[in-house]
Amino acid sequence: MMTHKAGIYLHIPFCLRRCGYCDFCSYTGRLSDMPAYVERLFSEMRRTPLPPDYTVDTVYLGGGTPSLLSGELLARLLDGVFSSFRVEPGAEISCEVNPGTVDGAALRLFWAAGVNRLSMGVQSLSDRELALLGRIHTADEAVRAFHAAREAGFDNISLDLMTGIPAETPESLAATLAGFAALGPEHISAYALKIEEGTPFAARRASLGLPDEDRQADAVTAAAEALEAAGYRRYEISNYARPGYESRHNLRYWRGEEYLGFGPSAYSYFGGWRYGYGRDLDAYLRDGFLPRQDETYIDARAEEEEFLMLRLRLCEGIPVREYEARFHRDFYTLFGRVLDRYADFFVQRPGAVALSPRGMLVSNSLIVEMLASLPEGEKGT
Amino acid sequence: MTEKQKHIRNFSIIAHIDHGKSTLADRILEKTSAVDLHNLEEQMLDNMDLERERGITIKARTVTLTYRASDGEDYLFNLIDTPGHVDFGYEVSRSLKACEGAILVVDATQGVEAQTLANAYLAIDNDLEILPVINKIDLPSADVAHVRQEIEDIIGIPAEDCPAISAKTGQNIGDVLEAIVREIPAPVGDPDAPLKCLVFDSYYDSYLGVVVYIRVLDGTLRTGDRIRIMSTGAVYDVVEVGVPGAFDLRRTGVLTAGEVGYLTASMKEVGDTRVGDTVTSAEGGIREPLPGFRPARPMVYAGIYPADGARYGDLRDALEKLRLNDAALSYEPETSAALGFGFRCGFLGLLHMEIIEERLEREFNLDLITTAPSVIYKIRLRNGEEIFIDNPAGYPGGDEIETAYEPIVRASIITPTEYIGGLMDLCQERRGVYLDMKYLDTGRAELHYDLPLNEIVYDFFDALKSRSKGYASLDYDFLEYRESKLVKLDFLLNGEQVDALSFIVHEEKAYARARRIAERLKENIPRQLFEIPIQAAVGSKIIARETVKAMRKDVLAKCYGGDITRKKKLLEKQKEGKKKMRRLGSVEVSPEAFMAVLKLDDDA
Numbered sequence: 001m002m003t004h005k006a007g008i009y010l011h012i013p014f015c016l017r018r019c020g021y022c023d024f025c026s027y028t029g030r031l032s033d034m035p036a037y038v039e040r041l042f043s044e045m046r047r048t049p050l051p052p053d054y055t056v057d058t059v060y061l062g063g064g065t066p067s068l069l070s071g072e073l074l075a076r077l078l079d080g081v082f083s084s085f086r087v088e089p090g091a092e093i094s095c096e097v098n099p100g101t102v103d104g105a106a107l108r109l110f111w112a113a114g115v116n117r118l119s120m121g122v123q124s125l126s127d128r129e130l131a132l133l134g135r136i137h138t139a140d141e142a143v144r145a146f147h148a149a150r151e152a153g154f155d156n157i158s159l160d161l162m163t164g165i166p167a168e169t170p171e172s173l174a175a176t177l178a179g180f181a182a183l184g185p186e187h188i189s190a191y192a193l194k195i196e197e198g199t200p201f202a203a204r205r206a207s208l209g210l211p212d213e214d215r216q217a218d219a220v221t222a223a224a225e226a227l228e229a230a231g232y233r234r235y236e237i238s239n240y241a242r243p244g245y246e247s248r249h250n251l252r253y254w255r256g257e258e259y260l261g262f263g264p265s266a267y268s269y270f271g272g273w274r275y276g277y278g279r280d281l282d283a284y285l286r287d288g289f290l291p292r293q294d295e296t297y298i299d300a301r302a303e304e305e306e307f308l309m310l311r312l313r314l315c316e317g318i319p320v321r322e323y324e325a326r327f328h329r330d331f332y333t334l335f336g337r338v339l340d341r342y343a344d345f346f347v348q349r350p351g352a353v354a355l356s357p358r359g360m361l362v363s364n365s366l367i368v369e370m371l372a373s374l375p376e377g378e379k380g381t
Numbered sequence: 382m383t384e385k386q387k388h389i390r391n392f393s394i395i396a397h398i399d400h401g402k403s404t405l406a407d408r409i410l411e412k413t414s415a416v417d418l419h420n421l422e423e424q425m426l427d428n429m430d431l432e433r434e435r436g437i438t439i440k441a442r443t444v445t446l447t448y449r450a451s452d453g454e455d456y457l458f459n460l461i462d463t464p465g466h467v468d469f470g471y472e473v474s475r476s477l478k479a480c481e482g483a484i485l486v487v488d489a490t491q492g493v494e495a496q497t498l499a500n501a502y503l504a505i506d507n508d509l510e511i512l513p514v515i516n517k518i519d520l521p522s523a524d525v526a527h528v529r530q531e532i533e534d535i536i537g538i539p540a541e542d543c544p545a546i547s548a549k550t551g552q553n554i555g556d557v558l559e560a561i562v563r564e565i566p567a568p569v570g571d572p573d574a575p576l577k578c579l580v581f582d583s584y585y586d587s588y589l590g591v592v593v594y595i596r597v598l599d600g601t602l603r604t605g606d607r608i609r610i611m612s613t614g615a616v617y618d619v620v621e622v623g624v625p626g627a628f629d630l631r632r633t634g635v636l637t638a639g640e641v642g643y644l645t646a647s648m649k650e651v652g653d654t655r656v657g658d659t660v661t662s663a664e665g666g667i668r669e670p671l672p673g674f675r676p677a678r679p680m681v682y683a684g685i686y687p688a689d690g691a692r693y694g695d696l697r698d699a700l701e702k703l704r705l706n707d708a709a710l711s712y713e714p715e716t717s718a719a720l721g722f723g724f725r726c727g728f729l730g731l732l733h734m735e736i737i738e739e740r741l742e743r744e745f746n747l748d749l750i751t752t753a754p755s756v757i758y759k760i761r762l763r764n765g766e767e768i769f770i771d772n773p774a775g776y777p778g779g780d781e782i783e784t785a786y787e788p789i790v791r792a793s794i795i796t797p798t799e800y801i802g803g804l805m806d807l808c809q810e811r812r813g814v815y816l817d818m819k820y821l822d823t824g825r826a827e828l829h830y831d832l833p834l835n836e837i838v839y840d841f842f843d844a845l846k847s848r849s850k851g852y853a854s855l856d857y858d859f860l861e862y863r864e865s866k867l868v869k870l871d872f873l874l875n876g877e878q879v880d881a882l883s884f885i886v887h888e889e890k891a892y893a894r895a896r897r898i899a900e901r902l903k904e905n906i907p908r909q910l911f912e913i914p915i916q917a918a919v920g921s922k923i924i925a926r927e928t929v930k931a932m933r934k935d936v937l938a939k940c941y942g943g944d945i946t947r948k949k950k951l952l953e954k955q956k957e958g959k960k961k962m963r964r965l966g967s968v969e970v971s972p973e974a975f976m977a978v979l980k981l982d983d984d985a
Contacts, residue, residue, distance in 0.1 A: 361933055364936065371953075
C-alpha cells in the first residue's frame with residue numbers, strides 16, 4: 001500500500017502578554033486553563049484519526065506561546081500525537097519558543113518529550129526595538145535562551161527576525177543580522193512587519209514611526225544579502241536555512257500538501273477540503289469542539305491558483321512540467337506575456353520559473369498578474 | 382377685456398434661494414381650492430427629489446387654482462413656477478413672459494440678495510407688476526421695516542404696504558391672495574384674433590406624449606385644432622387641451638386669450654417644441670412669431686463614461702430618457718482610448734451638468750467618470766474655415782490655427798463689501814475684465830466683469846464661495862466670442878498621451894495648470910511595478926513633469942499556519958480591483974483616482 005504523509009499543527013493560544021503587531025489567536029491571563037486545554041486537544045486528536053495509509057512526518061506547535069506549556073503538559077500533548085497518529089521515526093517536531101519563557105530545565109524537558117526543532121521568536125537584538133514591539137524579553141535573554149537550547153541538545157533551531165519595525169535603522173538591522181549569524185542557528189525566518197487590522201499597531205499606525213516603503217524594501221534586501229553571505233540559503237520569500245534544514249512543516253503549506261490543525265484558529269487541508277476552526281477558546285474548553293469555518297473544497301481551478309500563488313513564494317519556483325501535467329495548460333502560452341513584461345522580476349531556469357529577489361519584494365502584484373492571466377469563466381473559489 | 386379675463390391672474394413667484402418661494406407656493410395651494418390637503422407633500426411644486434433636496438427649482442411647473450376673494454368673486458390663479466438658477470435664466474424669462482405679475486419673496490432676516498435683485502430686474506424687463514412679499518416674519522431676527530426700506534432703496538419699488546408673512550406658519554397668507562387679486566393686472570388679448578400662444582414649459586409623459594404648457598396671448602385653442610409650431614413649421618392635431626391641477630391635468634377642451642394651460646398633440650420628445658416657441662393655427666395663423674425665441678444652446682461640454690465599461694448601454698438608455706424631458710441636454714457617442722465608450726454631453730451650465738450627473742447616478746444607479754468640463758471654442762483655420770470645438774480631442778494643431786476665440790460672459794457678482802478685494806483678485810486671476818462696481822447699500826456691492834467662460838467652468842463657483850465665506854453670488858450671460866491665445870494641454874503617462882485628460886487653456890495658465898495636474902496625477906496614481914513618467918505637453922513641448930516611482934515592496938501577507946484561504950482572498954480582492962482599473966496606455970488607474978485628478982476643487 002502506498003503511504004501518504006500529513007502534518008499536524010497544534011495551536012496553543014496562550015500568551016503572557018500580547019505583542020502590538022500580533023493578530024494570531026491568543027489569550028492572556030488564562031494560563032490556568034492550559035491543563036484543561038491540553039486535555040481537549042488530546043481527546044480531539046484521539047477521535048480524529050487519519051486513514052490507515054497515512055503517516056505523519058511533521059508536527060508543529062504554534063501559538064500563542066507553546067513554550068508556556070510545562071514539560072509535563074507538553075509531554076501529554078505529544079503523547080496525544082504519538083498515540084493518535086502514526087508518527088514516522090525522524091519526523092520533524094517543532095515548537096515555537098518565546099525566549100522570555102524558558103530556561104535550561106524547561107528546554108531539557110521539551111527535548112525529552114520529543115521536540116527536535118525549536119523556532120525562537122527573537123525578532124531583533126535591539127532592546128529598544130524589542131520593547132517597541134511589545135516583546136517580553138531582552139536581546140540578552142534571547143541569546144541566553146538560544147545557548148540554553150543548544151545545551152539542552154537542540155541541533156535544529158530557527159530564529160525569527162522581523163524587519164521594517166519601529167525604530168529600526170540600517171545600522172541596528174545590520175547589528176541584529178550580525179548577531180543572528182554569530183549565533184549560527186540552522187534556520188532563520190525573516191518576516192517584514194505587516195500591520196494587521198484590529199491590532200494595537202493598526203490603531204496607532206501613524207505614530208509608530210514605521211519605515212516607508214523604500215526603507216522597508218531596503219531592509220528586506222539587506223537581510224537577504226547578509227543572511228546569504230552568512231551561508232544561509234533563501235528557500236522561500238521570508239525563510240533562510242542551511243542546506244537540509246528547511247522547515248519541512250512549512251514546506252507542506254507551500255507545496256500544497258496535507259495537514260490537520262487542532263485548536264482555535266487552526267487550519268486543516270485534507271482530502272481536498274480546507275477549513276479552519278473558530279477563534280473561541282471558551283467554546284472549545286466548554287464543548288470540546290469548534291465549528292468549522294471557511295470550509296472550502298479546493299477544486300481544480302482553486303488548486304491551480306494556489307499552486308501558482310504558493311510555488312512563487314518558494315525559491316524553487318513553479319516546476320513548469322509539473323504545472324502543465326497537473327493543470328493541462330501550456331505554461332508559456334499562458335504566462336509568456338507577464339514573464340516578458342516583468343522580466344526583471346522573474347528568474348527563468350530550465351524547467352522552472354521563480355521570482356527574482358526584486359520580484360519577491362512585490363510578490364503580491366506579480367502573483368495577481370499571473371492569476372489574471374488565467375482564462376476567465378472557469379469556476380474558482 | 383372679457384369678463385373671463387377680469388377674473389384671471391397669471392403670476393410667478395420669484396426669490397433668492399432659500400427665501401421661501403416653494404413654501405409660499407404650498408401655502409397658496411392650500412388656501413385655494415386646488416389641493417386636497419391630505420395629499421400635500423411639502424413643497425409640492427418642486428417635483429423632483431433632487432430639487433427638493435437642494436431647495437431649488439429646476440424645471441418649472443405650473444398649476445391652475447381657484448380663489449374666492451373678499452369681494453365675493455371667484456378668480457382663476459395661474460401660478461407659474463420658475464427655475465431658480467443662472468443656468469436656466471432663459472427658461473425663467475419665458476415663464477415670466479406668460480405672466481402679468483410676479484410675487485417677489487424677500488426673507489425678513491436676509492433682505493435683498495443677489496438673486497432677489499436679478500429676478501426683480503428680469504421681471505421688470507418683462508413688464509411685470511411686482512408684488513413684494515416679506516417672508517419669515519416668525520423668525521426672531523426678522524426685521525420687516527428694514528427689509529421694506531431695502532426693497533424700496535435697492536429695487537426701487539414701493540413696499541410700504543406689502544404683505545409681511547410667514548409661509549411656514551401660514552400667517553398673513555390671506556393678504557398675499559388679496560394682493561394678487563388687487564395688484565396684479567388681469568390679462569388682455571383678443572379671443573377672436575388669430576391664435577398666438579407662447580410655449581413656456583413642456584415635459585414628457587409616457588401616456589400622453591409631450592405635454593406643452595402655453596400661455597394663450599390671442600385667439601382660442603380647442604381640442605382637434607390643427608396647430609403649427611413656428612420654430613420648426615411642424616403641424617400637429619391637438620389631442621387634448623386643459624389646465625394643470627395640482628396633481629393632474631384637467632381637460633377643458635378650450636383655452637382662450639389670457640389663459641394659461643396645456644396642450645397635447647402626440648409629440649414624441651420635448652425637443653419638438655422648445656420653450657419660447659410660438660404656437661399658432663396651421664391655417665390662418667399669425668405670420669410673425671413672438672420675439673425672443675432661442676434654441677437650447679449648450680454652453681458647457683463634458684465626456685460622460687460609465688465607470689464600468691459594460692454599462693455603456695445603460696448609460697445610453699438613461700440619457701435617452703432624460704432627454705425626453707430636457708431639451709437642453711445634448712449628447713453624442715464618444716470614444717476615448719482611456720475611458721472606452723461614452724458620450725460627449727452638452728449642458729446649459731455647470732449646475733445643469735451636475736444635475737444630469739446626479740440624476741444618472743441616482744435614478745439610473747450608474748457610476749460615472751466625467752471628464753473636465755469644456756466650453757465651445759471658435760477657431761478660424763489658416764485655410765479660412767471656421768470651426769467650433771467642444772472637445773479638446775478635436776482641437777486642431779497649432780500650425781493650422783489662424784485665430785482662436787473663446788466665449789466671454791458678462792458676469793455680475795453681488796457681495797458683502799468686505800470681500801470685494803478678494804473677489805476682484807479672483808476675477809483678475811481668472812482673466813476678467815473689470816467693467817464697473819456699484820454699491821447697493823452700505824454693506825453690499827455689485828461687481829461687473831467680462832470673464833472667459835472657461836475660467837468659470839474651472840472651479841470658479843467654489844473659489845467665489847470660499848473667498849466670500851459663501852456670501853457672494855454670481856450671475857452671468859453669454860456675451861460674445863473674443864480672440865484669445867489658447868493652447869491644448871496634453872498629458873502623457875509613460876510616454877503615451879491620455880486623451881481624456883487633455884484640455885484647452887489660456888496660454889498664460891498653461892504652466893500652472895500643467896504642474897498642478899501633473900502633481901495630482903502623481904498623488905493619485907498608485908505605484909506600479911515600473912516607474913511612470915508623467916508629462917504635460919503643449920504640442921511637442923513638455924512643460925511639466927513628475928514621476929511615479931516604481932513600487933519596491935508590496936505587503937507580504939504571512940503565509941504560514943496553513944491559513945491559505947485568507948491569503949488567497951487578499952489576492953483575489955487585489956485581482957478584482959485590477960479588473961476595475963482603467964488602462965491608460967500601459968498604466969492602470971482606478972476610476973476613483975481618475976476622478977480625483979479631474980476634480981477641480983481648489984484655487985488652481
